[in-house]
Every structure is written in C-alpha cells, then in structure tokens.
Amino acid sequence: RAKRRGRHQVCFYRESIAAAMSRADRLRNELPRAIARGELYVVYQPVVEAKSGELVSAEALVRWRHKEFGELSPGEFLPVAEEARLMPAITRRVMEQAIASLAAWRESGLSLTISLNISAQDCQLYGDLVDDLSRAVAEHGVKPEDVEIELTEQSLMEHAAEDLVRSLCQRGFRIALDDFGTGYASLAYLQRFQVTRIKIDRSYVARLYTNEYYERLIRAVMALAGELGLEVTAEGVETAEQEALLRAIGVNRLQGFRYGRPVTASALQEVAAGHTDPL
Numbered sequence: 001r002a003k004r005r006g007r008h009q010v011c012f013y014r015e016s017i018a019a020a021m022s023r024a025d026r027l028r029n030e031l032p033r034a035i036a037r038g039e040l041y042v043v044y045q046p047v048v049e050a051k052s053g054e055l056v057s058a059e060a061l062v063r064w065r066h067k068e069f070g071e072l073s074p075g076e077f078l079p080v081a082e083e084a085r086l087m088p089a090i091t092r093r094v095m096e097q098a099i100a101s102l103a104a105w106r107e108s109g110l111s112l113t114i115s116l117n118i119s120a121q122d123c124q125l126y127g128d129l130v131d132d133l134s135r136a137v138a139e140h141g142v143k144p145e146d147v148e149i150e151l152t153e154q155s156l157m158e159h160a161a162e163d164l165v166r167s168l169c170q171r172g173f174r175i176a177l178d179d180f181g182t183g184y185a186s187l188a189y190l191q192r193f194q195v196t197r198i199k200i201d202r203s204y205v206a207r208l209y210t211n212e213y214y215e216r217l218i219r220a221v222m223a224l225a226g227e228l229g230l231e232v233t234a235e236g237v238e239t240a241e242q243e244a245l246l247r248a249i250g251v252n253r254l255q256g257f258r259y260g261r262p263v264t265a266s267a268l269q270e271v272a273a274g275h276t277d278p279l
C-alpha cells in the first residue's frame with residue numbers, strides 16, 4: 001500500500017514539474033527525443049514562375065508535430081535547436097525527406113525543383129552536409145541541379161561557409177540568398193559565393209504599397225540581379241496588387257500565401273495536378 005502511494009506520488013511529482021515548466025523549457029527537454037522519434041516533418045510551399053503563373057518549385061519548411069501543443073512552427077523551436085546545437089540533426093532529416101519527396105514528384109511526372117534552408121549553425125557544425133546531400137540525391141536518382149540551397153546573409157558570414165558553398169556548387173547544387181535585405185552581407189558576397197538566386201525578404205513585399213520607396217528598392221535589386229545574371233524570387237506575396245507590381249518590375253518567381261501555404265508532399269502533388277484548389 002505504501003509502495004502504491006509512493007508510485008502515485010512520483011507520478012504526481014512529475015506532472016507538477018511538467019506543469020511548472022515553461023513551454024520553452026519543455027521544448028528544450030523534448031526536442032532531442034522528438035527528432036529521434038521522427039516527430040519533425042517537412043511541408044512544401046509552392047513557388048510559381050511570375051510570367052506564366054506555373055508551379056515550378058517548392059520550398060521545404062520544417063514542422064514539429066507535438067503531442068500536446070500541436071503543429072509547431074520553426075520560429076518557435078529552431079531557436080531551441082540552435083541553443084542545443086541540434087540544427088545539423090534537423091537539417092539531415094529535412095534533407096532526406098525533401099529529396100525523397102522530390103523523387104516522388106518526379107516519378108509521378110511533376111517536374112519541380114526544390115529548395116532547402118541551411119542555417120548558420122549547419123555551416124559551423126555539419127561537416128558532412130555536402131556528402132549527405134550528395135548521397136541522398138544519388139540514392140533517389142535526382143539531379144543536384146534540381147536542388148537549391150538557401151542560405152541567409154548571416155550564414156554566409158560564417159568562416160566555413162565559403163568552403164561549404166564552393167563544394168555545393170562543384171557538385172552542381174544551386175545557391176540562393178534567402179531573406180535578402182535583412183542582414184549585413186556586403187554585395188561582394190553575391191559574387192564570392194556563386195549565388196544564382198536572390199530571395200527578396202517578405203518584409204519588403206509587405207511594404208510595397210505603403211511606401212513608394214520599396215518599389216524603387218525592388219527595381220534596384222532587379223537591376224543589380226540583371227547585371228550579375230541572377231534570378232530573383234519575391235517572398236510573402238499575398239495580394240493581387242503585390243503580384244501585379246512584382247510582375248511589372250520583372251521579378252522572376254513569386255512565393256507566398258497567394259499561391260499556397262506550405263502543405264505535405266502529397267497535398268502539393270494534388271494541387272499541381274489540379275485535383276484540389278490551392279490552400
């Protein structure tokens with residue numbers, strides 16, 4: 001009887017600790033096991049060609065299906081992962097899932113490309129990144145040219161970034177500079193890192209109609225990209241007005257809720273096949 005009550009007390013004690021812990025503390029405690037158990041998964045956001053409106057690519061974005069908190073967004077748990085130095089473990093799984101999805105789409109006749117996000121911490125700690133990615137591509141029979149790696153200005157400032165980007169390019173992967181305009185990278189980075197695409201941060205797109213300055217800024221980025229032979233994607237496109245203006249400015253690709261929210265690999269395939277309306 002004493003033993004039973006003891007066990008009950010232990011259980012009660014554990015629950016009260018869980019209840020007293022902040023949500024951030026819990027995520028910190030639970031993330032390593034969540035990664036190992038496969039609670040992290042990947043969703044894909046459509047990217048369309050501005051001229052034709054055709055679906056041409058998808059960006060892989062990580063999510064955490066938490067048993068109590070539901071679907072968690074990267075904004076909430078990636079800072080926790082950074083702190084615990086778990087970004088490489090996450091990136092490895094995202095890469096594997098995303099390359100498998102790319103192969104599945106291609107097998108079903110959907111000729112998309114894919115983009116993957118790499119963090120500054122991956123540049124620092126994930127020494128086998130290029131090997132793992134190359135192996136995944138080879139195993140699934142897809143071409144490195146169909147895989148674009150998105151790095152932020154912050155990532156490019158890492159010491160190891162230059163070697164990493166060079167070997168990605170040598171193996172045929174494409175390089176995009178993500179969240180362009182939010183960091184401190186110098187223009188020289190564009191050439192030094194063999195960037196092939198700029199992704200204009202959605203904060204600029206959001207301000208397009210609030211201030212004429214932002215329209216001129218995006219025109220200037222287009223002129224720069226034209227001189228350097230780079231393609232440009234605008235992120236965070238939500239309205240018809242933004243789309244019309246970005247198309248008139250000559251932005252190559254558009255991404256945003258207007259074309260679809262991030263969805264599972266099979267849902268994206270259905271959207272592409274026209275079986276369901278975009279989400």
Ligand code: C2E
Nearest residue numbers: 061062073074075094117118119236237238255256257258
């Ligand atoms: P990002 O790479 O710039 O990805 C675009 C983010 O903007 C996504 O948020 C997407 O859902 C959101 N977004 C897209 N269209 C719209 C729109 O029209 N309006 C608004 N308000 N938002 C839009 P998400 O999925 O929450 O990801 C946030 C950030 O987390 C990403 O920004 C990226 O920096 C990071 N991230 C996501 N997945 C990964 C990953 O697998 N690895 C790494 N290293 N970072 C990731």
Ligand code: MG
Nearest residue numbers: 059117150178
């Ligand atoms: Mg991105």
Ligand code: MG
Nearest residue numbers: 178179199235
């Ligand atoms: Mg971005």
Ligand code: MG
Nearest residue numbers: 152178179201
């Ligand atoms: Mg971002």
